[in-house]
Amino acid sequence: MIFPQEKTDQCISCHFDLEDKVAISYKTDVHFNKGISCxxxxxxxxxxxxxxxxxxxxKGFIGVPSRGVRINSCINCHSNAQIMKRYGxxxxxxxxxxxxxSVHSKNIIGGEGFIVxxxxxxxxxDIASVRSKxxxxxxxxxxxxxxxxxSSAEFMKxxxxxxxxxxxxxxxxxxxxxxxxxxxxxxxxxxxxxGNHEIRAVNDPKSTVxxxxxxxxxxxxxxxxxxxxxxxxxxxxxSLFENSxxxxxxxxxxxxxxxxxxxxxxxxxxxxxxxxSISKVCGSCHALNAELFDQSPHKKPFDENSLSxxxxxxxxxxxxxxxxxxxxxxEGAVCIDCHSNQSDDKGFFVAARMKEIIDSLQLERxxxxxxxxxxxxxxxxxxxxxxxxxxxxxxxIQSRTKVHSFDLEKYEELTNQxxxxxxxxxxxxxxxxxxxxxxxKGLGVATIIVTILVxxxxxxxxxxxxxxxxx
Amino acid sequence: MNKNNPIKLTKRGFHWIDERYKLTDLFSFLxxxxxxxxxxxxxxxxxxIALLLFTVQVVTGILLLMYYKGTQDLAYESVKYIDTKxxxxxxxxxxxxxxxxxxxxxxxxxxFSVYFLKSFRKxxxxxxxxxxxxxxxxxxxxxxxxxxxxxxxxxxxxxxGTDIVGEVPLVGEYFLKLLRGGEDxxxxxxxxxxxxxxxxxxxLFTILLALHLIFIQRxxxxxxxDWKSKPVSEKQQIPFFPNFALRELxxxxxxxxxxxxxxxxxxxxxxxxxxxxxxxxxxxxxxWYFLFMxxxxxxxxxxxxLINGEFFGILMFGIGGLLWILVPFWxxxxxxxxxxxxxxxxxxxxxxxxxxxxxxxxYLD
Numbered sequence: 001m002i003f004p005q006e007k008t009d010q011c012i013s014c015h016f017d018l019e020d021k022v023a024i025s026y027k028t029d030v031h032f033n034k035g036i037s038c039x040x041x042x043x044x045x046x047x048x049x050x051x052x053x054x055x056x057x058x059k060g061f062i063g064v065p066s067r068g069v070r071i072n073s074c075i076n077c078h079s080n081a082q083i084m085k086r087y088g089x090x091x092x093x094x095x096x097x098x099x100x101x102s103v104h105s106k107n108i109i110g111g112e113g114f115i116v117x118x119x120x121x122x123x124x125x126d127i128a129s130v131r132s133k134x135x136x137x138x139x140x141x142x143x144x145x146x147x148x149x150x151s152s153a154e155f156m157k158x159x160x161x162x163x164x165x166x167x168x169x170x171x172x173x174x175x176x177x178x179x180x181x182x183x184x185x186x187x188x189x190x191x192x193x194x195g196n197h198e199i200r201a202v203n204d205p206k207s208t209v210x211x212x213x214x215x216x217x218x219x220x221x222x223x224x225x226x227x228x229x230x231x232x233x234x235x236x237x238x239s240l241f242e243n244s245x246x247x248x249x250x251x252x253x254x255x256x257x258x259x260x261x262x263x264x265x266x267x268x269x270x271x272x273x274x275x276x277s278i279s280k281v282c283g284s285c286h287a288l289n290a291e292l293f294d295q296s297p298h299k300k301p302f303d304e305n306s307l308s309x310x311x312x313x314x315x316x317x318x319x320x321x322x323x324x325x326x327x328x329x330x331e332g333a334v335c336i337d338c339h340s341n342q343s344d345d346k347g348f349f350v351a352a353r354m355k356e357i358i359d360s361l362q363l364e365r366x367x368x369x370x371x372x373x374x375x376x377x378x379x380x381x382x383x384x385x386x387x388x389x390x391x392x393x394x395x396x397i398q399s400r401t402k403v404h405s406f407d408l409e410k411y412e413e414l415t416n417q418x419x420x421x422x423x424x425x426x427x428x429x430x431x432x433x434x435x436x437x438x439x440x441k442g443l444g445v446a447t448i449i450v451t452i453l454v455x456x457x458x459x460x461x462x463x464x465x466x467x468x469x470x471x
Numbered sequence: 472m473n474k475n476n477p478i479k480l481t482k483r484g485f486h487w488i489d490e491r492y493k494l495t496d497l498f499s500f501l502x503x504x505x506x507x508x509x510x511x512x513x514x515x516x517x518x519x520i521a522l523l524l525f526t527v528q529v530v531t532g533i534l535l536l537m538y539y540k541g542t543q544d545l546a547y548e549s550v551k552y553i554d555t556k557x558x559x560x561x562x563x564x565x566x567x568x569x570x571x572x573x574x575x576x577x578x579x580x581x582x583f584s585v586y587f588l589k590s591f592r593k594x595x596x597x598x599x600x601x602x603x604x605x606x607x608x609x610x611x612x613x614x615x616x617x618x619x620x621x622x623x624x625x626x627x628x629x630x631x632g633t634d635i636v637g638e639v640p641l642v643g644e645y646f647l648k649l650l651r652g653g654e655d656x657x658x659x660x661x662x663x664x665x666x667x668x669x670x671x672x673x674x675l676f677t678i679l680l681a682l683h684l685i686f687i688q689r690x691x692x693x694x695x696x697d698w699k700s701k702p703v704s705e706k707q708q709i710p711f712f713p714n715f716a717l718r719e720l721x722x723x724x725x726x727x728x729x730x731x732x733x734x735x736x737x738x739x740x741x742x743x744x745x746x747x748x749x750x751x752x753x754x755x756x757x758x759w760y761f762l763f764m765x766x767x768x769x770x771x772x773x774x775x776x777l778i779n780g781e782f783f784g785i786l787m788f789g790i791g792g793l794l795w796i797l798v799p800f801w802x803x804x805x806x807x808x809x810x811x812x813x814x815x816x817x818x819x820x821x822x823x824x825x826x827x828x829x830x831x832x833x834y835l836d
Contacts, residue, residue: 379738381555439562443735450728454721461717468714 010054011038011046026125028134034087041065041073068112070119071096078118098197109158121145137196139185143168143177146190170269186227193217193267209267212250214260215241237261240318259285282310292404297347313337324362327403328355350408357415358399364422365392371429380432385425392421504711506692514584515692517577519719520726524574525680527730528612531567532669539619541665543658546621547744554741565734573730575613575760578606586798586818589805590693596799598690601683603796608676613758615668621661626745627755629664630656635768638781657747696805762832763825764788770831795821 015023015038026032037046044061048054055061065073075096077083084093095118099105104116121137128135136145147168149155156165171177171189179187193209200207208217219238221227228235241247241261249258264281283290293299293309302309313334314322325332328351329341335351342348368389375382395418402411489495506515538557540549553560582602585591591599618629633656637647652659698706709715757765768784775783794801804811 379740381551381561381741383551384555439735443731446731447728450724454724457717457721457724461714461721464714464717465709468710 009037009046010049011042011044014049014051022125029125029127030129030132031127036087040077066112067108071113071117074118095197102197102199103201104199106159115159116149137191139187139189140180140183142191143171143180143189167268170266173269174266186221186230188221192221209262211256211258211260212254214262215247215251218261237317240316244317244319245321246319280309282314286310288401289404292401296404296406298406322400324355324358324400327358328352330355347406350406353408354403354411357412358396361396361399361415361418361422364419364426365389365396368392368422368426368429371426371433375429375432375436378433378436380436382429382432385428388421388425392418392425395421501712502710504688504691505708506711506715507694507698508707508709509695511584511588511695514580514588515715516719516722517581517584518687520722521574521577521581522680523723523726524570524577525676527570527727528567528574529673531563531570532673534563535567536669541619541662543621543661546619546661547741550620550741561738562731562734565737565739566730568739569730569733569737571613571616572759573726575609578609579760582606583818583822587815588693589696589802589811589814591799592802592805593799595686595690595693598683598686599799600796601679601686604679605676605683608672608679610760612668612672612676613760615664615672617758618656618661618664619668620741621745622742623745623749623752624742624755626656626747627751628757629660630751631755631765632757632761633660635765635781635785638779638785640782655747696810756832759829759833763828766828766832766835 012023012026012032016027023038026038031040038044039046039061042062042065043059044056045054045059048059053059077087078091079093079096081093084091099114099117102116105114107113108115123136126134128138130137132138133140135141150163151165151168153165156163172181176188180189195208200210202209204210205212207213215238222233223235223238225235242251246259249255250260263285280290289310301307302312313326326334329336329339329348333351333355335347339345339348339351368385372382372386372389376386395414399411399415399418402414405411485494506512535553538549538553538560540546550564553564555561557563585599585602614629614632618625633647633650636650637643639646648654650660650663651657652663694706756762764784767788768781771780771784773780778786798814802811802814805814
């Protein structure tokens with residue numbers, strides 16, 4: 001039941017006179033300002049000053065709505081576009097439908113009603129507009145609001161015991177969290193990433209924070225030049241990322257093992273656990289490369305000059321698929337960014353030699369494949385040699401990793417195994433091709449011998465039959 | 472010339488053997504032996520071709536046996552070893568495989584020629600039966616040998632082939648287990664097939680072949696039906712030795728050359744090793760000589776006249792095969808000199824049936 005604004009509201013009048021705290025706080029509520037009476041949610045007759053009558057069952061008074069049905073008080077109006085229009089509201093009317101899709105719409109333990117319903121977040125008698133600083137869901141307040149449940153292990157164990165409860169603590173260590181704490185409403189908080197009414201589990205592909213959706217979520221702010229202007233940070237990260245080797249794996253191939261923004265930058269916290277700085281994040285996936293680098297002669301000068309390790313050669317957001325062209329001293333090689341053709345620059349010669357070796361091994365591999373293909377086309381069985389090329393493939397992968405040791409001796413030790421494989425496989429392939437021609441030549445000789453024998457026998461037979469017929 | 476002249480030595484050697492084993496009697500028998508010469512003489516050579524190919528099978532089989540290992544773990548690897556590492560192993564294996572197929576083809580042609588020439592009639596009924604026995608053993612050789620390389624195709628084809636045995640009511644399940652050495656095709660099946668292929672079947676084949684050849688030698692080559700009314704002067708014969716033997720030798724040489732060409736130009740592929748847990752690859756088909764039966768069984772509906780379609784097919788093949796085998800018993804017209812065209816038409820129908828369903832088996836999925 002909705003009361004027109006001009007009528008006197010007896011509920012407020014009496015409860016205010018009684019200095020009822022709830023009534024006092026309701027005067028600050030956005031609904032009160034729109035002329036909505038207590039009876040809209042509690043039932044009863046707000047026109048009557050007779051307490052017995054106005055709060056009688058006959059007048060529909062229900063008192064405090066139970067947990068299971070209290071949401072109806074909100075959705076009766078908020079899911080009805082006509083009613084909302086009547087009050088001049090432009091806010092959407094699909095919140096309830098979205099909430100039903102959310103993880104919060106499961107039943108509470110031991111009772112009825114959603115785990116989280118409208119008043120769980122928006123409060124009850126002092127509801128303010130979400131844009132108002134006094135709103136419980138205002139950006140600077142929402143973190144604590146979400147944390148009121150999500151930071152409580154005791155509460156969370158009832159619904160998802162596997163979910164961590166340190167998100168707020170971690171968030172406060174992040175740049176977003178720090179800005180938020182300083183009162184910046186534009187810094188990302190919970191709902192900017194997780195959504196508001198339709199919050200889904202992170203492993204739900206429709207979740208805004210599902211691995212493949214994260215880049216779009218982050219770029220919603222980070223690609224917005226206007227939003228980022230006060231922070232003076234670039235806005236091209238997403239466009240670089242989507243063309244990077246990681247971005248293509250994640251966004252085009254939908255490989256959820258490929259890193260998304262949060263895998264390097266962290267999600268709630270600043271950096272992933274156990275990694276000291278962002279420049280070392282790469283090592284959490286590319287562990288072998290990082291280990292080799294740590295033992296390499298590069299480690300010391302990089303540390304001394306505060307150079308970021310992987311990033312210096314591979315870049316960050318736009319990291320492309322590394323090619324052999326990055327190695328060496330030719331145009332396009334990253335080694336010559338620091339090394340030059342000086343007699344005392346050992347690194348220059350090591351880089352040149354490594355490139356020479358990998359190119360030779362690659363050429364040897366291509367040539368071997370060509371020979372084995374030719375043998376295969378001739379129906380010769382070279383499957384053992386073909387199989388050995390799998391080891392070569394492994395060695396090539398390892399050698400590209402071994403580059404990060406920048407140790408020529410170790411590099412040659414590995415690549416020599418590859419050359420041994422190509423030499424053996426190539427000789428097997430060539431022997432098969434030779435054998436192929438040997439078989440044909442042998443068949444040719446055998447056919448000539450058989451033909452001569454057949455002709456000889458035929459002549460003998462003809463003579464014999466002629467002799468028999470003349471006799 | 473001194474007394475150690477090689478010709479003199481050979482003559483003395485021959486005399487020594489002749490004195491003891493009466494070789495002269497054998498030669499006089501061979502000199503007297505003749506073969507009817509008329510338009511169908513060409514078909515007489517196919518028995519000899521089958522004999523040659525069986526000999527090739529025995530020789531190449533023994534050579535393969537020196538390297539082949541009949542166990543689940545080593546069978547495929549040993550065949551691969553023969554193909555790639557053993558000197559001329561590829562040739563021996565390819566010749567063995569091609570020769571097996573050509574042998575089945577020759578036996579088929581030989582059987583149909585005997586059928587159309589009505590050579591199964593009295594007194595040659597036992598020659599026909601031993602011949603049928605040899606045909607069935609050739610099938611058994613082919614079926615058991617196909618599994619021995621233990622490759623993917625052979626494994627699944629054996630699975631499908633033995634499944635058909637399981638369809639026979641009452642005894643099917645027992646025979647299926649007996650054949651497979653268990654519920655499924657496993658290493659036990661391989662050992663079983665290997666034993667049958669290299670020991671049991673060759674023994675039986677040799678006995679039947681010896682009987683078959685003895686019967687032919689005792690009764691001589693069959694003469695055409697219409698020769699009964701001809702005077703002896705009009706019955707053209709050629710001496711078995713050396714004329715027919717020389718012709719057969721020429722054909723044998725050509726067949727050996729064809730075998731070598733097939734082995735060199737179309738070496739028998741080994742494929743991938745059988746994986747007991749892998750799903751069956753597409754296009755599993757048995758050897759070509761079982762294909763017509765396989766295709767018919769595949770095309771039959773699930774239910775035929777209230778019984779299982781596949782069982783109906785097996786029953787029909789069983790009855791048809793039995794009729795074919797028992798032809799000397801029920802065919803009464805030829806022995807009394809009356810032409811039996813119906814029998815010829817039936818034979819033509821069987822050939823067309825086999826060709827059509829074999830082709831369908833090849834070209835349909």
